[in-house]
Amino acid sequence: MPTRVLLAPRNISGQATEYARAVAPLGIEAEVWSFGPTAFGFPADRVIDPDRLLSDPALRWGVLREAIDRFDVFHLQYARSLLPAMHPATPELLDLPLLASLGKRVVMHFRGSDVRLPSVHRELEPHSYFSSTSTGVDEDRLRNRVTICRRYCDRMLVSTPGLLDYVPDATWLPHVVDTATWQPPDRAQRPIPVIAHIPSSRATKASDVIVPVLQRLGEAGLATPSVLQDLDRDEMRRALQEADVVVDSLTIGDHGLVSVEAMAAGAVAVGHVREANRERNPGVPVVEATVETLEQVLRDLAADRSRRDALRAEGIEWVRTRHSPSVVGAQLLDVYQGPPRPPSGVHPDWPRSTTTAQVEALEQELEEALAAPHGLVAGLGTRRRQLPEWAVERFAARLGALEEALAQADPDHPLLDSPHRVDGPGRFPTASASLGDVLRRHPRVHELARRTRRGLRRIAP
Numbered sequence: 001m002p003t004r005v006l007l008a009p010r011n012i013s014g015q016a017t018e019y020a021r022a023v024a025p026l027g028i029e030a031e032v033w034s035f036g037p038t039a040f041g042f043p044a045d046r047v048i049d050p051d052r053l054l055s056d057p058a059l060r061w062g063v064l065r066e067a068i069d070r071f072d073v074f075h076l077q078y079a080r081s082l083l084p085a086m087h088p089a090t091p092e093l094l095d096l097p098l099l100a101s102l103g104k105r106v107v108m109h110f111r112g113s114d115v116r117l118p119s120v121h122r123e124l125e126p127h128s129y130f131s132s133t134s135t136g137v138d139e140d141r142l143r144n145r146v147t148i149c150r151r152y153c154d155r156m157l158v159s160t161p162g163l164l165d166y167v168p169d170a171t172w173l174p175h176v177v178d179t180a181t182w183q184p185p186d187r188a189q190r191p192i193p194v195i196a197h198i199p200s201s202r203a204t205k206a207s208d209v210i211v212p213v214l215q216r217l218g219e220a221g222l223a224t225p226s227v228l229q230d231l232d233r234d235e236m237r238r239a240l241q242e243a244d245v246v247v248d249s250l251t252i253g254d255h256g257l258v259s260v261e262a263m264a265a266g267a268v269a270v271g272h273v274r275e276a277n278r279e280r281n282p283g284v285p286v287v288e289a290t291v292e293t294l295e296q297v298l299r300d301l302a303a304d305r306s307r308r309d310a311l312r313a314e315g316i317e318w319v320r321t322r323h324s325p326s327v328v329g330a331q332l333l334d335v336y337q338g339p340p341r342p343p344s345g346v347h348p349d350w351p352r353s354t355t356t357a358q359v360e361a362l363e364q365e366l367e368e369a370l371a372a373p374h375g376l377v378a379g380l381g382t383r384r385r386q387l388p389e390w391a392v393e394r395f396a397a398r399l400g401a402l403e404e405a406l407a408q409a410d411p412d413h414p415l416l417d418s419p420h421r422v423d424g425p426g427r428f429p430t431a432s433a434s435l436g437d438v439l440r441r442h443p444r445v446h447e448l449a450r451r452t453r454r455g456l457r458r459i460a461p
Contacts, residue, residue: 002027002090003336006071009035010078012111013257014042015120015232018071019075022329028336031071035084035299041232050074052086060084064263073105073336080144081116091350093145096152108149109157109173112256115142115166116240121125121253124274125393125433127291129251142166148348154262154340161280162254173335174279175257176328177264179320184266185241189308193244195298196267198236206250206291212297214247221459223300237443240265248286250294253277255286263315270297369432 005023007016011034022029034044035053053060063437064082065075074082083095101105117139118130130137146167149156157168164172195214203374207227214225228239240246246262248255248271255277259269263285278284289297301308321327 003027003073004028004071005030005073005075005336006034006065006067007031007032007075007077008082009048009076009080011038011042011044012077012159013175014040015175015257016075016077017043018178018272019332023332023336024324026327026329026333030075030323033067033082040236041234042246047188050084054087054357060087068099068102068104073107074099075109075336077109078111079108079142079149089179093148093152094350096148100152105340106153107155108155108165109159110146110155110170111159113137114164115146115158117142117166120165125251127251127272128253129206138351144349144351146351155335155338157335160254161254161273161277162252164280165260165276171335174262174323174328174333176320176325177257177323178286179264179316182237182241182261182264184264184316187266189244189268189305189312191305192221193302193305193308194225194226194242195223195245195247195302196228196239196243197247198228198231198239199249200229202229204249204251209250209291210247210294213298216295217298217302217371221312222299236261237248237265237429240267243267244312245298247271247289247294247298250289250291255281255284259286260319264319264323266312266316268301268311269315270294271300283318285311285318287311309453359447417461444456 005020005028007020007030011017011032016032020032021029032043033046034050035048036040036050037047038044043237048059048063053063060083065200067082069295072199072328076082079093081093081095083093085092096106100258101106102451118128118137119139122130146156154168156166157173158164158170159173159175161172163294166380195217197205197207197210199207202208211225211227212266214227217223218225223245228235231239238260243262243265245268248259248262248269250272253274255269255271255273259271262269268287270289272290273284278341287297287301376434430451
C-alpha cells in the first residue's frame with residue numbers, strides 16, 4: 001500500500017500543492033487540505049470552513065477522525081495542526097501527541113513568522129523589519145510551539161536557510177518550482193531592463209526604500225520600473241516572466257520563494273541574503289543588495305547587459321538543479337519514509353491561543369476598572385465623595401468599551417452578566433453622582449472593589 005500523506009492546514013504560497021505533485025511519481029498519495037479559503041488562487045483538494053471548525057465540535061472531531069483513518073503521514077504547515085489554534089478551550093497542537101501515540105508520522109514545516117523571533121532577528125539584521133514595526137509577537141509562545149513539535153514530531157522542516165537560526169535541529173527543505181511550468185521566455189535581457197518589485201507584504205520587504213529607487217531609475221531612463229501587488233498565481237507568473245530584474249526583500253536577510261520563482265522565470269533576483277545564509281546555501285545566484293547599496297547595485301546591473309544575461313542563465317540552471325520537483329521530491333521521500341526520530345525528553349509548556357490570552361487580558365483590565373473606578377477619572381481619589389458628571393461619563397465609556405471588546409472575544413463570559421449593567425450593555429447613568437451612589441447602584445463594582453482590597457488578583461465569576 002502506498003504511503004498516504006496529508007498536507008494541512010495551510011497551503012502557504014501554493015507549496016503544499018507542489019510538494020504533493022513532487023512525490024506523486026514516487027508512489028506517494030498526497031492530499032492538500034486548506035482550513036479556510038486559499039490565497040491567490042492556490043488549489044487545494046479540500047477547503048474546510050475554519051469558523052465551523054471552531055463552533056461545531058462534530059465537524060472538528062470528524063475532520064480529525066477522517067484524517068487519522070485515511071493518512072499515514074501528517075505534513076503540517078506553519079506551526080499549525082488539525083485542531084483550531086484559536087479554540088479557547090483547546091491548547092494549541094494538542095493533537096500532535098495523539099497522532100504520535102497512534103503511530104502516525106508527523107512532520108512540522110515552519111514557514112517564517114511562525115518561528116522568527118523579533119529579538120533575535122533585530123540582533124542579526126541591522127535593517128530588520130521588526131525594528132520599524134510594532135510586532136506584538138509573543139516570543140514565549142513561539143518557543144513553546146517549537147518545544148512541542150520537537151517532542152512529538154518525527155521531523156521538523158524550515159522553508160528557508162535563515163529559519164535555522166530559530167530551529168537549528170530542523171532540516172531545510174528547498175521550495176519547489178518547476179521551470180518547465182514557468183517557461184522562461186527565450187530572449188536575452190533588454191537593453192533597458194524592466195525592474196520589478198512584487199511584495200507580498202510591503203512592510204517586510206522594505207518597499208518604502210525599493211519603490212523610490214525604482215522610480216529614480218525610471219526617471220533617469222535607466223530602467224522601466226514595475227511595482228505590483230496582490231497578484232494571483234497566473235498574474236504573478238506573467239509579471240515575473242516580463243521582468244528582467246526582480247528586487248525581493250532587503251529586511252529579512254534570507255531569500256524566499258519570490259527570488260526562486262524570479263530565477264525560474266528568467267529574471268535576475270536581487271535581495272539581501274545574510275552571509276551566514278549564503279554559507280548554508282553555497283553559490284545561490286541572488287545578487288546582494290542592502291538598503292544602502294540597492295540603487296548602485298541596480299544601476300550597475302542596468303548598465304551591464306552581458307552580466308544580466310549570464311545571471312539569467314545561472315539562475316535558471318540553479319532552480320533546475322536545486323528546486324525542481326524531482327530533486328525536492330527525493331528529499332521529501334526520505335522525510336516521509338526515513339527512520340523516525342525519537343521524541344525529545346523535554347516536556348512542553350503548552351501555549352495559549354491568542355483568543356485565550358486576549359480574553360484573560362480583557363478580564364484583568366475590566367476587573368481592575370470595575371474594582372477601582374477612581375483610576376479612570378483623572379486622579380480623583382476614592383476619598384473624594386462627589387464625582388463630577390464628566391468623570392462618571394468617562395468611567396462609563398471606558399467600561400463600555402472594555403465590555404464590548406470582551407463580548408467580541410468571548411460572548412458568554414460571566415463578567416458580561418454582572419448586575420452593574422442597569423441601563424443596557426456598558427451604560428451607566430450620566431448625571432452627577434457620588435462614589436457611594438455608583439457603588440450602591442452597581443453592586444458588582446462594590447463587590448469587586450471589596451475583593452480586590454483583600455488582595456485577590458483574579459475575580460471568580
